Amino acid sequence: MGESAPVMELKNLYKTFRTKAGTIEALKNISISAETGDILGIIGVSGAGKSTLVRSINMLERPDSGEVYISGNNITALSEKNLMEIRQKIGMIFQHFNLLKSKTVYENIAFPLRYLRKSRSEISRKVGAMLEIVDLTDKAHSYPSQLSGGQKQRVAIARALVTEPAILLSDEATSALDPQTTDSILGLLEKLNGEFGLTVVLITHEMDVVKKICNKVAVLDRGEVAEQGTLWEVFSNPVSDITKKMLSGLFKLDNIHYILKNINVDEIIRGWGAIVHLLFRGEKANNAYIAHLVRKFGIEVSILYGNIEIIQTFPLGSLFIAISGDREQVGKALDFLRSEDVGVTILKELHDREERREEYF
Amino acid sequence: MIRWAEYFPNVVEMWQDLLKSLGETLVMVGISGALSMFLGVLLGIVLVVSAEGGLYENKGFNSVTGKLINVFRSIPFVILIALMVPFTRLVVGTSIGLRGAILPMVVGIVPFISRVMEQALCEVDKGVIEAARAMGISKPYIVVHILIQESLPGIVRAVVISFISLIGFSAMAGAVGGGGLGSFAIRYGYARYMLDITVVTVLILLLMVNVLQGLGNFIAKKMTH
Ligand SMILES: Nc1ncnc2c1ncn2[C@@H]1O[C@H](COP(=O)(O)OP(=O)(O)O)[C@@H](O)[C@H]1O
Numbered sequence A: 001m002g003e004s005a006p007v008m009e010l011k012n013l014y015k016t017f018r019t020k021a022g023t024i025e026a027l028k029n030i031s032i033s034a035e036t037g038d039i040l041g042i043i044g045v046s047g048a049g050k051s052t053l054v055r056s057i058n059m060l061e062r063p064d065s066g067e068v069y070i071s072g073n074n075i076t077a078l079s080e081k082n083l084m085e086i087r088q089k090i091g092m093i094f095q096h097f098n099l100l101k102s103k104t105v106y107e108n109i110a111f112p113l114r115y116l117r118k119s120r121s122e123i124s125r126k127v128g129a130m131l132e133i134v135d136l137t138d139k140a141h142s143y144p145s146q147l148s149g150g151q152k153q154r155v156a157i158a159r160a161l162v163t164e165p166a167i168l169l170s171d172e173a174t175s176a177l178d179p180q181t182t183d184s185i186l187g188l189l190e191k192l193n194g195e196f197g198l199t200v201v202l203i204t205h206e207m208d209v210v211k212k213i214c215n216k217v218a219v220l221d222r223g224e225v226a227e228q229g230t231l232w233e234v235f236s237n238p239v240s241d242i243t244k245k246m247l248s249g250l251f252k253l254d255n256i257h258y259i260l261k262n263i264n265v266d267e268i269i270r271g272w273g274a275i276v277h278l279l280f281r282g283e284k285a286n287n288a289y290i291a292h293l294v295r296k297f298g299i300e301v302s303i304l305y306g307n308i309e310i311i312q313t314f315p316l317g318s319l320f321i322a323i324s325g326d327r328e329q330v331g332k333a334l335d336f337l338r339s340e341d342v343g344v345t346i347l348k349e350l351h352d353r354e355e356r357r358e359e360y361f
Numbered sequence B: 001m002i003r004w005a006e007y008f009p010n011v012v013e014m015w016q017d018l019l020k021s022l023g024e025t026l027v028m029v030g031i032s033g034a035l036s037m038f039l040g041v042l043l044g045i046v047l048v049v050s051a052e053g054g055l056y057e058n059k060g061f062n063s064v065t066g067k068l069i070n071v072f073r074s075i076p077f078v079i080l081i082a083l084m085v086p087f088t089r090l091v092v093g094t095s096i097g098l099r100g101a102i103l104p105m106v107v108g109i110v111p112f113i114s115r116v117m118e119q120a121l122c123e124v125d126k127g128v129i130e131a132a133r134a135m136g137i138s139k140p141y142i143v144v145h146i147l148i149q150e151s152l153p154g155i156v157r158a159v160v161i162s163f164i165s166l167i168g169f170s171a172m173a174g175a176v177g178g179g180g181l182g183s184f185a186i187r188y189g190y191a192r193y194m195l196d197i198t199v200v201t202v203l204i205l206l207l208m209v210n211v212l213q214g215l216g217n218f219i220a221k222k223m224t225h
């Protein structure tokens, strides 16, 4: 294989679990790849198949069919013995850290090196360097039970990287941590990615985590890839329902539902109207669309809620509006927005009092 | 000044016999203990690694081994001794005395130890083993350096419980002709109404159990971080 082969490539993976309770198709035709230096987020709700997917990257779970390529080599057909060598080149961290309780921080990090029968001096040098990178030099002789969650995860990261793997797999590594500690762990991963070109495959159920450090994302839904692409592609133009749902937290959709429950719609809606979610992408986020709509189409627009997220350095504006007026004009206004490449999602259609009265009679 | 001869006349008279019996008990428990700890730990590991989701998953083997262990566990020890007489004779040449007692003790205790060992080994987090597998570490290395090492405090506790049970077994084996403190207490304390012999024997056993338990707790605590 040439130099340009992706560091990790999954091709058409399938995995079915057969249990007494029935069969579960955990993976269905999964094809995902990561280039060197990518931080690839794989996001999905609990039970979507994320762990099964990440465990098939190092063959802890053998897929029923499909192939896994690591740096261009098909590892699907390898024997257990050869797989062990491949696994030494793929680090992995977990939600519950999985440290050895009976060993000190130093010995935990040294563990894979001792297995590989490295010399004392090499072990001491490498463990020392890793301790410095994860900023735990002063905890070298502590036991895991004496550490905080964030410190435990740092030890796990050091242990996973001490053999200098090209890829780090992270299965919900921040899910047991508080938001601040999560940020510091994500910051560490970002640093490792930036300084050493480490490729990270990051499994999570939180869009926020993906937003913070990933450059690529794949959305997993019931064992299938619902959509994938660069972070910008997926965030600025979510296509599948599941992605939109997962992004709703980012755009604070729950605020809108709260507002809708508590405002008197009659007062802001005249004629035909709708509650609409607009997504302004990139430089469009700066344009003065609202004033333009009011002027050009003679309709009314009330701004309910808005925010701007920076995705991969691009601004992504989200705006919830109540739009109302002549039904035809409203339709034209929305078409205009669509033609300007603004994302338009109608959350709720509304009719004013008179129209509703007509409906009753 | 306690007048020992007044309160414990028989003990004072037969203290040499008592010491000899104590020695016999220690030998019985020591030898059968060493043998059965080895077998029990081995069986415990076999049970854990062959269980569902284990390193060497083999459900059929696991279930057969488990059932066999349960069969042996359900036989009361006194009856096991009787059942084993022909087999014991065949293997060690006699079914009485110290030599005759050790084999039934081993057979009696191994199923118990393997279950307590199994429990101790089960305490090791599956995630830790998964992490080691993800590092590309071989299964035998995982068994020795993770499964066993991580559960050492539990293993020590299991060993202590097993030794304490063995002390009880040794008294029973003694009562049916095995020698040791049990037979001493039965021969004199029970058969000849020498109450002071029974009392002192019980006190010695109590002391042995407590020393063992204390030592075990201490070591286990030292090992727990
Ligand atoms: N070893 C297994 N045996 C049977 N079913 C399993 C096994 N592992 C996972 N599953 C099932 O496969 C589905 C996906 O699980 P998983 O990959 O753990 O999801 P996630 O990590 O996204 O929560 C779930 O329905 C789960 O119950």
Ligand SMILES: [Mg+2]
Binding pocket: A050, A051, A052, A172
């Ligand atoms: Mg999972």
